[in-house]
Amino acid sequence: MSAPFVVFGYGSLIFKPPPNVVAQAPGFLKGYVRRFAQKSHDHRGTPEKPGRVVTLVHKEDWDLFSNSDPFPDEDTVWGIAYTIDPEFEADVRAYLDYREKDGYTMETIPIYNIVDGVETVIFSRAFCYVGRKDNPSFIGSEPLPALANRIWLSVGPSGPNKEYLYNLANAVRELSPESYDKHLFALEELVKALDEKNRTSGPPLN
Template sequence: MSLEPAPPFVVFGYGSLIFKPPPNVVARVPGFLKGYVRRFAQKSHDHRGTPENPGRVVTLVHKEDWDIFSASDPFPDEDIVWGIAYTIDPEFEADVRAYLDYREKDGYTMEIMPIYGIVDGEETVIIANAYCYVGRKDNPSFIGSEPLPQLAHRIWISVGPSGPNKEYLFKLAAAVRELSPDSHDKHLAALESLVKAMDEGTETSG
């Protein structure tokens, strides 16, 4: 009696994994999540900031959870999160899991969720069970909603071992735009605009 092969390990990247993919990828496809928001609501002590001066990186938050404490959010209905679903070579699954667990160690928890795509003009589930690292609101690095000018200034000034925080923002915003003709993220675009204005000296910190 033959055993059914294990389902493939598919990880969904919505932050730095978009522009810095995991190793040993055998397939990748753009897609999106529904019912979540992507926000710079997570402190970064180890990549884009330091323990003394943490930067900000994105996390996913369930839409209903975000609505509870984010009345000032200027994009309350931005609940489609575009990213990339990566299928990992089964031979290296354990190694990649360990790599991702270490890379996402600063407050992230793995969850399983469906990935959607647009097929023949219709939204449909393209991957039923993908793994995704989520910074839940009860983790120590979760900071929640901040006024956009204040958040932009924090990103503008922060630097960590992986480089300037603004580099992370710029790479992510550009990568999301390139995923699909339909991909967009107003939150990323607004922050990108504010931080670039600070770079150009056309806006002061908030």
């Protein structure tokens, strides 16, 4: 019997799951950070004005170029592990390959959770789409105010970039009592402040 096809979602897959899911479970990764370090030309921005979406970065790689990151040790990435109906594995793989085509590469990683107070591997081999630092859409670390402004301004075929941020932040909060993400929540706060400022004084300049 072949191993189940398990996909780990840490970005939009949390609030917009893949099709043909037969089971799902919250979990977390070790040794990675989740950052808005990937340009989005096709979903939350355009080729001329790309938005920003999250990717996973190996912690040791992020430490090499993250001088502007105020949360260098925030490396617990919570998400959802989806088990896909075996009958539709090929279809779901094709769907995800297309959905994550803008610079993402599929990797296999272990997924953890806390079981009876003990850190436990719940899936030894889950598939995950990672925007590696050598892909053309990877932009790396940006100062939070500039990043927030970019997210606030950007709009793509899938909708406003800030909608992606808000949906992700809300979804992460609901995963587990431990699923706190300082980078994500700090960006959410800054972008909401831009929303409030716009209501009273107009939008910032692009």
